[in-house]
Amino acid sequence: MDDARAGLMTVGDQGVSPLRLPAFRRFLLAHLISAAGSAMAPVALAFAVIGQGGGAGSLGIVLTANTVPTVVFLLVGGVLADRMSRSRILFLGNLGAGAAQGAVAVLVATGAATTASISVCACVSGVSSAFTAPAAQGVASRLVPPGQLQQANALVRVPRNAVKVIGPVIGGFVVALAGPAWALGWDALTFVVAALLLSALRLPGAVSPGGSGGLVADLRQGWAGFKSRVWLWSYTVAGTAVVAAWLAGYQLLGPIVAARSYAGAGSWGLVQGAFSAGLLAGTFVCLLWKPQRLVLVSVVTSSGLFLPLAAMGLGLPLLWVLGAAAVAGAGTDVAIVAWSTAMQQQVPDQELGRLNAFNSLGEQIAIPVGYLVVAATSAYWSGGHILLVCSAVILAAGVANACVRDVHRIRRA
Template sequence: MMAVGDQGASPLRLPAFRRFLLAHLVSATGSAMAPVALAFAVIEQGGGARSLGIVLTANTVPALILLLVGGVLADRVSRSRILFLGNLVAGAAQAVVAVLVATGTATTAAMSLCACASGAAAAFTTPAAQGVVPRLVPPDRLQQANALVRVPRNAVKVVGPVAGGFVVALTGPAWALGWDAVTFVVAALLLAGLRLAGTVSAGGPGGGLRADLRIGWAGFRSRVWLWSFTLSGTAVVAAWLAGYQLLGPLVADRDYAGAGSWGLVQGAFAAGLLAGTFVCLLWKPQRLVLVAVVTSSGLFLPLAAMGSGLPLSWVLGAAVVAGAGMDVAVVAWSTVMQQQVPDEELGRLNAFNSLGEQIAIPVGYLAVAAASAYWSSGHILLVCSAVILAAGVANACVRDVHRIRRR
């Protein structure tokens, strides 16, 4: 854990935190381009909403199946080792996709298999990554550290999607996918140097997976603010990703200017994320859960703008506002989890939270893919935006959401 001399130090003065920050920056340069490249790789090989929905579902399903196992491991073994191996697997999978696309042999089935491998890796790296910051910085610097981690990632996202859109438009998606693979490998090597020790969970050394999950579930169920936010997130995340990630590129290709315009939308969303990060560096709200609920609800805005057929400038403005709100929500939520949940349970409770928020994503993708045969993309986007707004309002009415305050 933190040395006494580190208490009160700026996170940037801590070498281990700087390494973690650099790994995020390197990985972000590839990840910012990848969604644009993947969407148009599917379109390039003749696929539409159905094919893209299948690939995205293939990425999500293994992540859901293995996520709780990943949470237990994050509380039992070295989190840096998990991050190292997970990034290597994701890099290898993305490299295969890049080669398939470059050689013109990519199919929906092949890309789905690679997406499946990436999703499996994410099941282990997600809970591990969420438990790293409390090991690197003192408790009173958690929000600052959480915001700083997002500064380079969000800064790259401002340029990355725009650059990715133009790279795809000029050279095709293979180059962007290949770069993403390289950045996964470099990030893996950086994260391996953290050497974070493992934590034996409350189940005890011989408790086993089932005992650890039972203890984790009891902790999750006892926190109303946690499971109510997770339940709301089930609807919000599914509606957002189905509308934004699945229908967004298709609407941009049909109603706007294709890859270039979709890159601008993603860049505008990233600019909002960056603005939200700087808000978090300056603003320390007391009711962190309520802030996360309200600000994440702004995701309905760009979906409503696209669904209503508004000009691109309006869509860009809505994306900026939604991005700013989303980043405030992410930092607030990360901070309240790290403050309210003991370190030895953090991996499992984060896993339960992530599982709850992601469990409906495949249903959302497949439902939108099926509905696209009968409804227009605009109508589906409006439904998705309404779901996000309704879920946020309902969650804000939970009393425990208002009770939890910053420590």
């Protein structure tokens, strides 16, 4: 009787669509609205820095100021995600990010923006991300049945990726025609609206009170769980190199190379749009394909990030760069959905915030170093040469991680 009941529960989980759940729809809508602004933000921020006379060095400082607070506060955010209401954390985090982007928009619109002032606002936004990222990873497992986790993870990314397809293109032309302040102001508004939607989100399930030893004890328990899972820490170590090389090459050098070798903001918006189109295609792949070896699939597909960096580094025509960006985007989204599903299935809910925080910390800790190294070497090496080095780092890290035996062992629950 117990076996039959378990079978019925599994069938029931598989038959329930996440879209039929009101709380999940609210969470989905908040993601869509936030993405409608965030899709334009990278183009606007890059050309806001360039517009006030900055180059690779100034943009590197701004991006570093955004990343360092995230790294510093990420573990605290992971503990709070396991202790407090995740919907409240998401509300406050989005509100803080909206305030930071609004301040940047005002500074740029009034002509008062400097590298220092933009960096301060980027720092506030980075602190917000440190608290919202671990909390967001644990929402789907509270809202949908276990059998629908991959579908839910993919559905959350459908509207975000759909907006990202046209958002960067629109953002590029908005920046070119009206200036970056308008795109940054729109981003701020969408953060505030998303925060209001998330404030009314009620997540089922009890919140873990944490250990009696407080923050330090919770972190020790989380670290013990993290290092006991070889597939988790090996993926994190490889991700340290992959994420740093990708963001330093794509986010920092990408706009600079586009301004010098292609057609400026418009062409860079097209590249980001192609990457987002790939993300959307990857999302639909995840709705249809349920691979068994989730971690291995994530390792292999994320390695495709080397393609657009190599294309730009070699100075290939824009059409080739767009194709490479689309392929990389598709692989990235498959990797994200597969990894999120693996984490939600393999890690208990009461540890999910902390282990996600350790994973994110490991992947992001080298990003400031990558930004600063690229900014410094740009004075001696051409942007093309640096992009080729970044692409080689990504490919080498992926191959090394695929050789870890435990990565092959983790299968879909």
